[in-house]
Amino acid sequence: MKINVCKRLMFAVCFAAGVAVYGQDATGHVNPFLSEFNTPYGVPPFEQITVADYREGFLKGMEEQKQEIDAIVNQRSMPDFENTIVALDRSGVMLNRVAYVFFGQSGCNTNAEMQALEQEMAPLLSAHSDDISLNKRLFQRVKEVYENRTKFNLDKEQAKLLEETYKSFVRSGANLSDADQQKLRALNEKISTLQITFEQNMLKETNAFKLVITDEKDLSGLPASLIAQAAETAKGMGEEGKWVFTLHNPSIMPFLQYADNRALRERIYKAYINRGNNGNDADNKQVVRDLITARLEKAKLMGYEDYASMVLEDRMAKNEKNVYDLLNQLWTPALAKAKEELADIKAEIKREGNDFEPEGWDWRYYFEKAKKHKYDMDENEIRPYLELNNVRDGAFYMAKRLYGITFRPLEYMPKPHPEAQVFECIDKDGKPLGILYFDFFPRASKSGGAWCGEYRPQSYDENGNKVVPVVTIVCNFTKPSAGEPALLSPDEATTLFHEFGHGLHSLFCDVHYTGVSGVPRDFVELPSQIDEHFTFEPEMLQVYAKHYKTGEVMPTELVEKYDKSSKYGQGFATVEYLAASLLDMDFHTLKSVPADMDVMEFEAKTLGDRGLLKQIPSRYRTTYFAHTMGGGYTAGYYSYIWAEVLDCDAFGAYVESGNLFDPEVASKFRKYVLTPGGIDDAMDMYVNFRGKGPDIKWLLEKRGLDTPAPLKQDKE
Known part of the structure; x- marks a missing residue:
């Protein structure tokens, strides 16, 4: 997983700056959230924060932002860009300070108290967000500025902030009637609570x-x-x-x-x-049914025929047809490749003298044997050359060669968990770019998967000084046994480079307003997935892939064997991913949800009708599909393959230049993709970098799939 970038969208409106409040409890403990953090770089003082601090911070933060909103709507001055749009963008500093830390920690270091607080806060935060986005007087001021925007001589970034602010109000229901706004509030609260329940159930089932x-x-x-x-x-x-x-x-x-x-x-x-599908107190089937029902009701209330239509309107894909066209275009060649791999698996079973039909629990086992037979390749030969810290340093080396930045380990810094590592990122001009945490290993208090998030996003203060981001990369890599180093699988090494790419995106972001810091969900994986391409390039392996005992660089023969075998298995990998993407879309393109709907039967039919092999489950089945049911990638799991079309074509720029670390290509990628946040439209950013639109041929070549029919995007 890879998110999160930020793992979840916390509010419909998320802004920064405000007034500090100071206080302490009867024991003398001062709540760190009630003032700026007094720590190096202003990182959160993790070890000082209690669950009670989070609760107080949330409540005071919401009250503080409410006062800031009241000040905006009650002023006598005519609405303008500064007193309305900028003031709104800068509101809620304390609330955001609490939210970034709490939701970051709830994903990687939670406990029963935090989970209870998460459930308590969900409806309150939902209501607070609605109080802002459905504030009629506030919207009237925003609308007035928007309708008179030509008067304010705005630059491109300011114009984009105004446009996005206005659109966010409209998309959040500002134009609905009073009665419909009340319905929307109830639905938002319900959806928020159901999403948290889903994720907590999933963690419980995984640990059980x-x-x-x-x-x-x-x-x-x-x-x-x-x-x-x-x-x-x-x-x-x-x-x-x-x-x-x-x-x-x-x-x-x-x-x-x-x-x-x-x-x-x-x-x-x-x-x-079968996680979440066991008929116990953590069963997610009813949660899913209630969730997709509530999302559909919200979409129809907002004037859309289904939830996906509402979500995709401001994505690169634009509409459902374009998403399905891409997924279906890849499904046929991927399924054909998977059937070839299944034939190899059956041959391996017979070679062992067995005579049974392979099942899901046989695929990986016999696939490994088939790969060994075809390529004399065993991934365990590679692990000794992929020591965790060496791979991490390889990512640092890549960033230095491409962008001239360096990473310096910091001692005695507050950490989100004792196992975390912390680094200062320094730009090529010697100025700090931000702080980067790594949290590598699984534990019962951590959600599964891997993601990149922020404990503080990049911003500028009211005096025009840049505030550098505090970024965290969270993984679940194989933990080493006592006295041994952590040796990664090839997939884990690729994941580290992937999440590091998200980290670079956060570190390089340079915008003046929170409202233009984000990019569309189906663009956000481009900065991460392009870094995956560097992981096993021979020039990179010479730098970091060294045997953990001998220091010997990975032998050329082994590199070549891995390269030859790397496309083998893409049938399975592509089909399981596409199955999850199609399942996500099928749930959220429903025009009605039967009250007695069996979500597992729906899953079986929607994937069975497409010919999914019984040996390949969807990468995420319905009851543990947190990307879509937990929020963040709802009607958006297709984003990984959509962005893969972009990242494969983008890496093609390095291939065409003949220089893996071409400084001109890297400089353009940083300037046009990594730095501007969402100031430009996503496709414009890509074309500014590449000079043309993306070509799907690079993706097909990477995955070793046959070329399907040409894809034409519907622009409506």
Whole structure:
């Protein structure tokens, strides 16, 4: 996952600046949120913050922003850009300070108290957001400025802020009747609460299962490093002398890939794909049904025929047809490739003297054998060359070669978790660009997947001074056993480069107004996915891919074997991803939701009708599909493949130049893609960088898929 960029959208309106309030409790403890953080670079003082501080900060922050909004609407001055649009953009400094830290921590370091507060705050934050976006007097001032915009001599950034502010009010229901606004408030509150419930249920279900192995024979086929980590996990759970495997990806995925015991593979696989679908207190089926119903009701209230139409209106894709055209265009060649891979898997089963139909728990296991047979390639040969800190330093090297920036480790800094690493990012002119945290390993208090977020976004204060961002990259990589280094899989190494790309996007962003800092959801993965291309380039591997014991650079022979085998398996990878994207779209293009709808039957039919192989589950099944059901990528999971068309074509600029670190290409990418936030339209940003629109040929070449029919985008 890769988000979040920011993992969730916290409010419909999110602004910055305001008045500080000071206070302390009876014990003398001062709530850090009630003033600017007194820390290096103003990072959050994580170890000083209590759950009570979050609660007080939320309540005071909402009250403070309410006063700021009242001051805007009650002023006697005629509405203009500064006293209305800028004042609105700068409101809510305390609320945002609390929200960025709380939601960042709720994803990576939560507990029962924080989860309870999350449930308590969800309806209050939803109501507060609605109080702003549905404030008639405030909207009237915004509208007046918008309708008279030619009078204010605005520059491009200011004009974009005004346009986005006006549109956000309209899209948030400002033009609805009083009665419909009340309905919208209720729906927003319901949706917000359901999304949080979904995510909390998913975390509970992921943590609930453990596969305990007591017989060493059942470990047959597993890499020594995975066995050692399972022993460490068991010890931490009070099961010393045993081996424990969990549903966290660094544990289950290599187990499915290497474990010889088919019955155990089946057991852990079924536990994984049935999360949220077990009929217990964490079951998500009713949550999903209620959620898609509420979203559809909201869309119709806003004048759209379905939820996807409302969401896509301001995305690059523009409409449902363009999304489905891309997904369907890729589905046919990807499914054909997956069927070829299935034939290879069946051949491996027969080669072992077995005669059974492969199931989902067999795919990764026999695929690994097929790859070994075809290419003499075992990913475990690569892991010793992918020591975590070396891979991280490889990403730093890439950034220095491309952009001239450097990263310096900082000591004695507040951290979001004791395991986190922290670095200062310094630009090529010697000025600080921001702070970057890494939080690499899974734990029960952390959501699954990987994401990049912010504890503070880039901004400018009222005096025109730049405020650098505080960025965090959160992953769930295989944790090393005691005394051993963390050795990454190729996929984990690619994930690190991916999230680092999001981090660079946040660090390079340079805008004066919060309201123009973001980009469309289907553009946001371009800055991350282009960095994936560098991970296994031979020139990069020579720098960072060194054996953790000997320091030997990854041998050329191994690099070539990996390169030849890297496209193998793209049928499976592309189909499972497209299945999830189609499922997301199918839920949110519904024009009605039956009261008795069985969401799992819907999933089975919508994917079964397209011919999805039974051995390939959707990458995220309905009841643990947090990208769409938890918010953030709702009717937007297609964004990864949409952005992949862009990132493959963008990397083509380096290929065409013949220089992996071409300074001119990198400078243009930074200037036109990484720096301007959302000041320009997304496609304009891309064309400014590339000089032309994207060509899908680069994506097809990367994935090793046959060329489908040409894609024509509907611009309406």
